[in-house]
Amino acid sequence: xxxxxxxxxxxxxxxxxxxxxxxxxxxxxxxxxxxxxxxxxxxxxxxxxxxxxxxxxxxxxxxxxxxxxxxxxxxxxxxxxxxxxxxxxxxxxxxxxxxxxxxxxxxxxxxxxxxxxxxxxxxxxxxxxxxxxxxxxxxxxxxxxxxxxxxxxxxxxxxxxxxxxxxxxxxxxxxxxxxxxxxxxxxxxxxxxxxxxxxxxxxxxxxxxxxxxxxxxxxxxxxxxxxxxxxxxxxxxxxxxxxxxxxxxxxxxxxxxxxxxxxxxxxxxxxxxxxxxxxxxxxxxxxxxxxxxxxxxxxxxxxxxxxxxxxxxxxxxxxxxxxxxxxxxxxxxxxxxxxxxxxxxxxxxxxxxxxxxxxxxxxxxxxxxxxxxxxxxxxxxxxxxxxxxxxxxxxxxxxxxxxxxxxxxxxxxxxxxxxxxxxxxxxxxxxxxxxxxxxxxxxxxxxxxxxxxxxxxxxxxxxxxxxxxxxxxxxxxxxxxxxxxxxxxxxxxxxxxxxxxxxxxxxxxxxxxxxxxxxxxxxxxxxxxxxxxxxxxxxxxxxxxxxxxxxxxxxxxxxxxxxxxxxxxxxxxxxxxxxxxxxxxxxxxxxxxxxxxxxxx
Amino acid sequence: xxxxxxxxxxxxxxxxxxxxxxxxxxxxxxxxxxxxxxxxxxxxxxxxxxxxxxxxxxxxxxxxxxxxxxxxxxxxxxxxxxxxxxxxxxxxxxxxxxxxxxxxxxxxxxxxxxxxxxxxxxxxxxxxxxxxxxxxxxxxxxxxxxxxxxxxxxxxxxxxxxxxxxxxxxxxxxxxxxxxxxxxxxxxxxxxxxxxxxxxxxxxxxxxxxxxxxxxxxxxxxxxxxxxxxxxxxxxxxxxxxxxxxxxxxxxxxxxxxxxxxxxxxxxxxxxxxxxxxxxxxxxxxxxxxxxxxxxxxxxxxxxxxxxxxxxxxxxxxxxxxxxxxxxxxxxxxxxxxxxxxxxxxxxxxxxxxxxxxxxxxxxxxxxxxxxxxxxxxxxxxxx
Numbered sequence: 001x002x003x004x005x006x007x008x009x010x011x012x013x014x015x016x017x018x019x020x021x022x023x024x025x026x027x028x029x030x031x032x033x034x035x036x037x038x039x040x041x042x043x044x045x046x047x048x049x050x051x052x053x054x055x056x057x058x059x060x061x062x063x064x065x066x067x068x069x070x071x072x073x074x075x076x077x078x079x080x081x082x083x084x085x086x087x088x089x090x091x092x093x094x095x096x097x098x099x100x101x102x103x104x105x106x107x108x109x110x111x112x113x114x115x116x117x118x119x120x121x122x123x124x125x126x127x128x129x130x131x132x133x134x135x136x137x138x139x140x141x142x143x144x145x146x147x148x149x150x151x152x153x154x155x156x157x158x159x160x161x162x163x164x165x166x167x168x169x170x171x172x173x174x175x176x177x178x179x180x181x182x183x184x185x186x187x188x189x190x191x192x193x194x195x196x197x198x199x200x201x202x203x204x205x206x207x208x209x210x211x212x213x214x215x216x217x218x219x220x221x222x223x224x225x226x227x228x229x230x231x232x233x234x235x236x237x238x239x240x241x242x243x244x245x246x247x248x249x250x251x252x253x254x255x256x257x258x259x260x261x262x263x264x265x266x267x268x269x270x271x272x273x274x275x276x277x278x279x280x281x282x283x284x285x286x287x288x289x290x291x292x293x294x295x296x297x298x299x300x301x302x303x304x305x306x307x308x309x310x311x312x313x314x315x316x317x318x319x320x321x322x323x324x325x326x327x328x329x330x331x332x333x334x335x336x337x338x339x340x341x342x343x344x345x346x347x348x349x350x351x352x353x354x355x356x357x358x359x360x361x362x363x364x365x366x367x368x369x370x371x372x373x374x375x376x377x378x379x380x381x382x383x384x385x386x387x388x389x390x391x392x393x394x395x396x397x398x399x400x401x402x403x404x405x406x407x408x409x410x411x412x413x414x415x416x417x418x419x420x421x422x423x424x425x426x427x428x429x430x431x432x433x434x435x436x437x438x439x440x441x442x443x444x445x446x447x448x449x450x451x452x453x454x455x456x457x458x459x460x461x462x463x464x465x466x467x468x469x470x471x472x473x474x475x476x477x478x479x480x481x482x483x484x485x486x487x488x489x490x491x492x493x494x495x496x497x498x499x500x501x502x503x504x505x506x507x508x509x510x511x512x513x514x515x516x517x518x519x520x521x522x523x524x525x526x527x528x529x530x531x532x533x534x535x536x537x538x539x540x541x542x543x544x545x546x547x548x549x550x551x552x553x554x555x556x557x558x559x560x561x562x563x564x565x566x567x568x569x570x571x572x573x574x575x576x577x578x579x580x581x582x583x584x585x586x587x588x589x590x591x592x593x594x595x596x597x598x599x600x601x
Numbered sequence: 602x603x604x605x606x607x608x609x610x611x612x613x614x615x616x617x618x619x620x621x622x623x624x625x626x627x628x629x630x631x632x633x634x635x636x637x638x639x640x641x642x643x644x645x646x647x648x649x650x651x652x653x654x655x656x657x658x659x660x661x662x663x664x665x666x667x668x669x670x671x672x673x674x675x676x677x678x679x680x681x682x683x684x685x686x687x688x689x690x691x692x693x694x695x696x697x698x699x700x701x702x703x704x705x706x707x708x709x710x711x712x713x714x715x716x717x718x719x720x721x722x723x724x725x726x727x728x729x730x731x732x733x734x735x736x737x738x739x740x741x742x743x744x745x746x747x748x749x750x751x752x753x754x755x756x757x758x759x760x761x762x763x764x765x766x767x768x769x770x771x772x773x774x775x776x777x778x779x780x781x782x783x784x785x786x787x788x789x790x791x792x793x794x795x796x797x798x799x800x801x802x803x804x805x806x807x808x809x810x811x812x813x814x815x816x817x818x819x820x821x822x823x824x825x826x827x828x829x830x831x832x833x834x835x836x837x838x839x840x841x842x843x844x845x846x847x848x849x850x851x852x853x854x855x856x857x858x859x860x861x862x863x864x865x866x867x868x869x870x871x872x873x874x875x876x877x878x879x880x881x882x883x884x885x886x887x888x889x890x891x892x893x894x895x896x897x898x899x900x901x902x903x904x905x906x907x908x909x910x911x912x913x914x915x916x917x918x919x920x921x922x923x924x925x926x927x928x929x930x931x932x933x934x935x936x937x938x939x940x941x942x943x944x945x946x947x948x949x950x951x952x953x954x955x956x957x958x959x960x961x962x963x964x965x966x967x968x969x970x971x972x973x974x975x976x977x978x979x980x981x982x983x984x985x
Contacts, residue, residue, distance in 0.1 A: 525816075527978050528956055550820030553976040555792040555841050557923060559610055559856040560625075560870045563881060566915050572981055584952060 188255025927967025
């Protein structure tokens with residue numbers, strides 16, 4: 001075994017806003033990784049979206065050079081990981097690249113659901129965990145209560161929690177000392193065949209694909225011919241280096257070290273997170289454990305508001321995939337919305353990020369259909385199973401033996417005054433209670449819920465019924481049969497494909513009434529009355545009627561008015577071009593947009 | 602085909618005060634040099650006659666503004682000038698818009714002497730509170746007196762009412778209409794109150810100072826009006842205009858039938874058929890700009906533009922379908938060179954016929970009563 005006693009690899013676990021990025025900034029500053037003039041907030045979050053929303057989407061690393069109080073020099077590798085459940089697999093790979101974690105908790109807010117899910121993952125990865133209480137300088141800070149909570153809820157000894165203020169820089173050295181003293185050094189053998197974990201990868205306009213790696217055994221050098229053990233592809237290493245956070249070429253990475261390589265790879269899709277890199281000439285026999293391909297779980301249709309933007313949307317999705325290979329996109333056609341794409345994502349946040357990047361970075365105006373999950377449809381007479389991504393593709397019900405839907409296990413933390421309403425919400429969404437415990441005045445609920453109920457508008461409802469105090473996280477928890485039906489929306493007896501959804505039979509009436517009620521207000525009155533119906537098969541479950549226009553005429557129109565009023569009519573005609581025709585009925589795109597927007601009821 | 606009309610519109614842009622609902626080109630001036638204005642109007646007419654030589658004038662219309670503020674000698678000079686510039690039909694209709702204030706009513710004899718044979722009075726309401734809401738300076742008694750003088754002075758007269766006012770109900774409107782009909786002689790213009798951009802009402806309405814009847818009530822008031830006037834033998838010949846047979850405003854029919862008309866005076870528009878084209882003329886809008894244009898270049902025209910074929914179709918339809926008589930197919934073909942069925946959106950036309958909003962036979966393209974009531978939406982369907 002090689003002596004790695006001066007290396008510590010760690011990640012930071014924190015709820016959004018509890019100060020992870022600020023702490024990372026301070027650690028970098030303390031260790032002199034950047035000059036003062038180079039510092040900006042959230043140094044590690046390079047995307048605009050990351051900075052604005054305070055989230056991390058891509059993993060990043062920083063090598064910190066720290067001289068401890070004992071006079072020894074240490075190399076501390078900070079792995080900044082995405083905190084959100086949508087990226088749970090990336091998180092697990094990032095954690096697998098480290099031996100320990102800092103658990104950062106806001107000393108006034110306490111533990112949140114997202115923290116819990118990540119900390120359990122870290123415990124599963126055998127991490128040594130150092131609790132850190134941040135924002136200790138705030139008047140509302142209650143370190144003792146929060147320490148007790150960490151012990152009660154997570155079961156970690158918090159007696160030696162490091163109390164800091166990342167904002168003011170208070171006790172940053174205490175964090176560094178705790179890392180050195182309490183985290184184990186990595187182990188590895190530089191004589192053994194190369195084994196390096198592919199932690200993450202991204203596309204850089206100048207360098208091509210950059211891969212983040214953690215070397216377990218052997219030495220990774222430039223000029224080496226590498227093999228990816230899962231995909232079998234070979235590449236010659238060009239650059240090898242570390243981030244300080246500036247990229248610095250080192251020429252090699254040794255066991256226990258974290259750094260980056262480039263190898264002339266064109267697309268992120270060619271690099272699978274969790275894969276093992278080895279040397280072609282002297283390959284390892286076994287890959288590192290835990291590789292699995294990521295699979296999208298939430299699907300929705302994306303359509304350009306202006307049909308002429310379809311090509312632009314196609315190219316933009318292609319460019320996004322250069323950097324994020326974890327979403328899928330396939331062409332889709334809708335009678336209501338025209339040409340677009342069905343996009344599959346890792347979760348709702350991921351979906352939102354993709355939409356937002358398309359809007360912001362590529363300047364696209366999009367309509368998004370209601371998100372749906374992946375259903376397993378088992379056909380009669382052993383007709384096999386098909387995975388349904390789009391309600392429009394549902395086979396005839398007579399051919400279906402059963403439909404299975406994905407479930408999740410959700411953890412919800414909430415002040416107990418909101419417990420009642422949250423329990424009611426979970427019940428309404430077909431939830432099954434697994435556990436209900438208290439920590440101080442906060443309740444921790446564990447529920448099994450169908451994912452389909454969560455993608456509908458669960459987050460928004462949860463936030464509104466708890467006035468924003470509930471926190472929520474989940475993991476996938478298998479498939480189960482459900483009494484699921486396709487609910488169609490008919491406008492003037494014509495089905496509108498973009499509004500079809502798959503719902504549980506018990507929810508159909510409620511959803512149907514809500515949708516037709518909403519459409520009644522969104523579709524403008526026309527020259528005839530328009531029935532709006534929600535139907536399951538031939539059975540109408542909800543109905544509203546838009547009354548015919550009673551009067552729509554200019555009171556006055558004389559010789560002097562002609563030009564001006566003609567222009568009004570021209571404008572009206574232009575507006576009509578932006579509508580979609582369903583039989584006789586013109587529906588403005590804005591109506592679809594509003595009908596599909598979730599959570600405004 | 603009925604004989605095409607040829608009208609002359611003369612705009613007098615001045616008012617004593619600006620009414621809050623009015624978006625016409627009207628201006629309040631402390632004093633004007635009427636002799637100078639008279640000369641300019643005559644000058645602009647002279648120029649217009651060079652564009653339309655030998656056309657036989659079937660109507661003259663003095664609009665505004667408030668043309669009843671004009672000195673009757675100015676009116677006389679304009680009428681005489683027209684007769685000198687163009688041949689004039691024996692039965693020419695000469696209308697003048699008048700306010701029912703007592704001062705102006707005293708001038709009616711002067712207008713009669715000048716040649717005016719029809720007045721249109723801006724009564725607007727017979728309810729005192731509503732008159733002041735509408736910013737009118739006359740009261741109900743003055744209105745009734747003016748009606749009496751007009752009836753005695755002119756062979757034809759009409760008056761306007763504005764309805765669908767804030768707080769109005771079908772019952773209160775029925776009472777007011779009944780009172781109006783007692784005094785009407787052959788013609789009534791009944792307009793629903795519309796909030797136009799650039800008016801005092803526009804701001805005040807946007808701030809929520811008053812509410813208008815909703816579409817349902819406005820529809821009910823409209824239907825009530827149609828039924829009521831049809832009952833007394835004055836059916837709507839146009840969306841907001843009612844007349845005994847033969848008492849229709851010939852000048853306004855010229856607009857709606859898309860026949861030619863000359864427009865002189867600030868902001869006046871014209872439509873002139875010249876060498877197969879339809880020329881849209883517009884005079885300078887500001888009174889001072891128009892006046893100085895006439896004095897320096899000899900006419901007040903700001904622009905003369907040929908109406909594009911697709912715009913011409915819109916104009917023919919949006920005007921002609923306002924009339925109960927509809928559009929004569931012969932005129933349509935004459936104007937646009939195509940049959941209605943070929944010029945209109947076939948799907949929309951079929952749907953409108955199917956829904957009973959439009960009828961089309963070999964002689965007429967018509968909007969039905971229900972179709973006229975929803976003409977904007979109907980037009981949207983008919984246009985290609």
